[in-house]
Amino acid sequence: MTTHDPKLSPVQELRANVSQPFGQARAMPKSVYTSPEFAALEQDHIFAKDWLCAGRADGLKAPGDYLTMDISGEPVIVLRDRDGTLRAMSNVCRHRMSILLEGRGNTRSITCPYHAWTYNLDGSLRGAPAMMHNDGFCKDQVNLPQIRCIDWLGWIMVTLNPDAPDPHDRLKGVQDLVGYLDMATYVETFREEHHWDTNWKVLAENFMESYHLPVCHAGTIGGSVDLAQMTCPEGEAGFNYHWIMKNDTVKLSLAHPSNTTLQGDQRRITWLLAIYPSLMITLTPGYFWYLCLTPDGPGRVKILYGGGLHPDWASDPDAQTHLTTVKALLDHVNDEDRGCTEKVYRGLCAQLSGPGHLSHLERPNFEFATYIASMMPKT
Numbered sequence: 001m002t003t004h005d006p007k008l009s010p011v012q013e014l015r016a017n018v019s020q021p022f023g024q025a026r027a028m029p030k031s032v033y034t035s036p037e038f039a040a041l042e043q044d045h046i047f048a049k050d051w052l053c054a055g056r057a058d059g060l061k062a063p064g065d066y067l068t069m070d071i072s073g074e075p076v077i078v079l080r081d082r083d084g085t086l087r088a089m090s091n092v093c094r095h096r097m098s099i100l101l102e103g104r105g106n107t108r109s110i111t112c113p114y115h116a117w118t119y120n121l122d123g124s125l126r127g128a129p130a131m132m133h134n135d136g137f138c139k140d141q142v143n144l145p146q147i148r149c150i151d152w153l154g155w156i157m158v159t160l161n162p163d164a165p166d167p168h169d170r171l172k173g174v175q176d177l178v179g180y181l182d183m184a185t186y187v188e189t190f191r192e193e194h195h196w197d198t199n200w201k202v203l204a205e206n207f208m209e210s211y212h213l214p215v216c217h218a219g220t221i222g223g224s225v226d227l228a229q230m231t232c233p234e235g236e237a238g239f240n241y242h243w244i245m246k247n248d249t250v251k252l253s254l255a256h257p258s259n260t261t262l263q264g265d266q267r268r269i270t271w272l273l274a275i276y277p278s279l280m281i282t283l284t285p286g287y288f289w290y291l292c293l294t295p296d297g298p299g300r301v302k303i304l305y306g307g308g309l310h311p312d313w314a315s316d317p318d319a320q321t322h323l324t325t326v327k328a329l330l331d332h333v334n335d336e337d338r339g340c341t342e343k344v345y346r347g348l349c350a351q352l353s354g355p356g357h358l359s360h361l362e363r364p365n366f367e368f369a370t371y372i373a374s375m376m377p378k379t
Contacts, residue, residue, distance in 0.1 A: 009037075010029065010031035010032050010035045010037065010038040010041075011038070011041065011373075011376045011377070013029040013031055013032065014028060014029060014032050014369065014372065014373045014376070015373050015376075017029055017355075017369060017373075018366070018369050018370045018373045022358075022363060022366050024357075025357070025358045025366045026355045026356060026357050026358060027355035027356060027358060027365070028201070028355060028365075028369045028372075029355060030348050030353065030354070030355065032201070032372070033199040033201060033202060033298060033345070033348050034199070034298050034299070034348055034349055035298065036297070036298055038298075039295060039297060039298045041376060041377065042295060042372075043072045043073070043295070044072065045375050045376055045377055046277050046372070046375045047071060047072045047277065047278075047294075047295070048071065048072040048074075048160050048161070049159075049160075049161045049164065049375065050159065050161070050164060050276065050277050050375070051152075051157045051158070051159045051164055051167055052069075052071060052157070052158055052159065052277075052278060052279075052292070053155050053156065053157055053158075053275070053278070053279040053290075053292045053304075054067060054069050054076075054078045054088075054149075054156040054157075054158050054292070055067065055155075055156055055188075055191060055292065055304060055306060056154060056155065056156065056188040056191075056306060056308075057086065057151045057154050057155065057156050057184070058154065058187065058188050059156075059188050059191060059306075060078070060079065060080045060086065060156070061080070062080060062106060063080055063081060063082045063083075063084065063121065064079065064080065064082075064106045064107050064108055064121060065079065065080045065104075065105075065106050066078065066079035066080075066101060066104060066105060066106070066107060067079075067103075067104040068091055068101050068102060068103060068104065069158070069294075070294070071158065071159075071160055072160070074090075074160060075090070075091035075092055075099055076088055076089070076090065076091055076147055076158060077089050077090070077091045077100065077101055077110070077144075078149060078156055078158060079107075079121060080121075081121040081122055082121055082122075086149050086150070086151055086156060087121070087122065087123070087146070087149055088146070088147040088148070088149035088158045089123045089144040089145060089146050089147055090123075090144045090145040090147065092144075093112040093114065093115075093117055094117070094125070094142050094143075094144065095112065095114070095115055095117045095128070096114060096115065098112055098113060098114035098115075099113075100112055100113070100119075107121075109121065109126060110144075115128075115129065116129055117129075119143075119144055123143050123144035123145075123146060124140075124142075124143050124144075125139050125140075125142040125143065127139075128142075147159070147160060148160075148161070148162065148164070150166070150167065150168075151184075152167040152168060152171065153174070153175065153183045153184050154183050154184030154185070154186065155183075155279065167238075170237070170238040171238050171239060171275065173236045173238075173239070174239060174241075174273060174275070177241065177271065177273075178271050178273070178283055180262070180266060181262075181271075181283060181285065181310075183281075183283060183288070185310075185311050186287075186288050186308055186309065186310055186311070187308045187309050187310075187311060187314040188306055188307070188308040189307065189308040189309060189314075189323050189327075190306060190307060190308070190327060191304070191305070191306040192304075192305045192306070193302065193303065193304055193305070194302075194303045194305055194334075195296065195300060195301070195302055195303070196300070196301050196303060196338050196341065196342060197299060197300055197342050197345065198299065198300070198301060198341040198342050198344065198345040199295070199298055199299060199301065199345055199348070200278065200293045200294070200295040200301040201368075201372070202341045202344050202345055202348070203291070203293060203301055203303070203337070203341050204274065204277075204278065204280060204293060204368065205364075205365045205368060206337055206340060206341050206344075207272065207274060207280040207291065208240060208242075208272070208274045208280075208362075208364035208365055208368060209232075209242075209359075209361055209362045209364060209365055210227075210230055210242065210244060210272065210361065211227070211359050211361040211362055212340065213227075214227065216336050216337065216339075216340045217333060217336050217337075219332070219336065220329060220332050220333050220336060227361065230242065230243075230244060230361060231243060232360065232361055232362070232363040232364060233363075234363070234367070235274075235363075235364060235367045237371075238275065238276055239273060239274055239275045239276055240274050240276075240363075240364035240367045240368060241271060241272060241273045241274065241364070242272050242363075242364060243269050243270060243271050243272065244269070244270045244272070245265065245268060245269060245270075246268050246269070246270050246284070247268075250326075250329065251286075252284075252286040252287050252309075252313065252322055252325065252326045253268070253270055253284040253285070253286050253287065254267055254268050254284075254285055254286055255267035255268070255285035255286065255310075255312070256285075256286065256310065256312035256313050256316065258312060259285070259312050262285055266285065267285055268285070269284075269285075270282065270283070270284045271283040271284075274364060274368065276368070276371050277293075277371070277372075277375075278292060278293040278294070279291075279292055280292075280293070284310075285310060286309070286310050286312075286313050286326075287307060287308065287309050287310060287313065287326050288307055288308060288310075289305070289306065289307030289308075289330050290304075290305075290306055290307060291303055291304065291305055292304035299345060299349075305334065307326075307327070307330060309322065309323060309326075
């Protein structure tokens, strides 16, 4: 199908696409990437309903450390309160509805930049100037609405949905697979934001398959990958995964020489975990990196890009050298991925293009498409 079928909505096209068995599967229809209507449905039925990652829990260490994010147009503050608990709450003042905080930083309290209404770190109202003559105003009844927020294996997970299943239950399979690496102990060393000119799903799918590594990443990590040794098993309802057995080309991807806990293949397996909808984690015995994806219309994506070191490597006397080396490598890899994924989106917008059959190494892509279809409203 080279153009959108006028007889079918994008949701119907996608459902028809994933109704085929995997052995006959094709890439997702073009309309689910390029349609503004489908992008709006994703905001309402995926990003407003599922758990999203705000970054690493160790990025908010001290009381008052905060970051801000938008979830489907809803401004959100995530912070560490005075008791050391992670919280998420509305980032909109309860007075005249100004945005309260921007970016990230540390604060003793939350003060509105418009009229100086001030909130405690638990969201309760501390003070409101010149409100003594309003008989209906009661300071004790004003609070910033709270939003569900948990620490899942070292990741800050936030959702607007009061009924979303707890990630500790829904994603138990992740812990079963990679619990031996103890993600929560890894030390974040960098966090950046980027914007690319592609659809968020194109970038997510690019992460989910390593079929492209030998070609797209020929200048960096492609030589450390043997497609014949790659496994893409069936994923679960909340995530998909695959792994790569790395050689010694990138030493930091292996267990630290002093580590005696990891044995055999555990010392060299790289895991690629796609946590639906938009957290992509590469986890090695030596370092990790991640992407958190936020759509910005059909053809643009906001990317939270971060990473860091296993505690063994972080405590190595040459940790800064190791960090500099791996960060330079990851930046180069990201540049290569940007070129590939932006070319894909340009191709998706072409009149003569159409989705082709998937390789057995692209099973995660098919499962991701199935997840997207499952979240869409019934039509």
